[in-house]
Amino acid sequence: MPAASLAGQYHPPQLSEGQLVGDWRGADGSVLRLAPDGHAELNRVPAHNDVDEDGDFSLCDGTGTWTREEGNDFQNTDRDGVLVHLDNECGQETYWTIGGTTPEPELFVRFGDPDAGELRILTQR
Numbered sequence: 001m002p003a004a005s006l007a008g009q010y011h012p013p014q015l016s017e018g019q020l021v022g023d024w025r026g027a028d029g030s031v032l033r034l035a036p037d038g039h040a041e042l043n044r045v046p047a048h049n050d051v052d053e054d055g056d057f058s059l060c061d062g063t064g065t066w067t068r069e070e071g072n073d074f075q076n077t078d079r080d081g082v083l084v085h086l087d088n089e090c091g092q093e094t095y096w097t098i099g100g101t102t103p104e105p106e107l108f109v110r111f112g113d114p115d116a117g118e119l120r121i122l123t124q125r
Helices: 003-008
Strands: 022-025 031-034 039-048 057-069 081-086 094-100 105-111 118-124
Touching (some): 039 081, 039 094
Antiparallel strands (some): 022 031, 057 081, 094 105, 105 118
C-alpha cells in the first residue's frame, strides 16, 4: 500500500485527562510531569519564547498548570492536545499536540517554521 494511503488513515489516540497524567520524557533530559489536579512540573521542557523571537524555544524548569484541550486556534490545529502554562518567566504557554498510538502515545510540538522547524516529542514512560 502506498505511503500516502497509510498517512490518510492515521487517527491520533483519544486520551482522557486521566490518561495524560504522569511523566512525559523527551530529548535533553526533558521531563513534563502532569498531575491529576492540573499542576505541571517541568525539567528542561521546551517552551515557546516570546512571539517576537520567530518561534524559538527555551528549555524550562519550574511549575505551572496544564489543561486538556480539544483543538487549538493558536496553533491552527484541530488535534487535541495539552496546553501547558508556566508560572515563571522562562517561556510562554505551549500547546503539545497528542500523537503516537494508543499503546504508545506522544505529545509533540514544532518550534519555528511549520515546514522546517524543530520537532520536539515527549513519550509517556
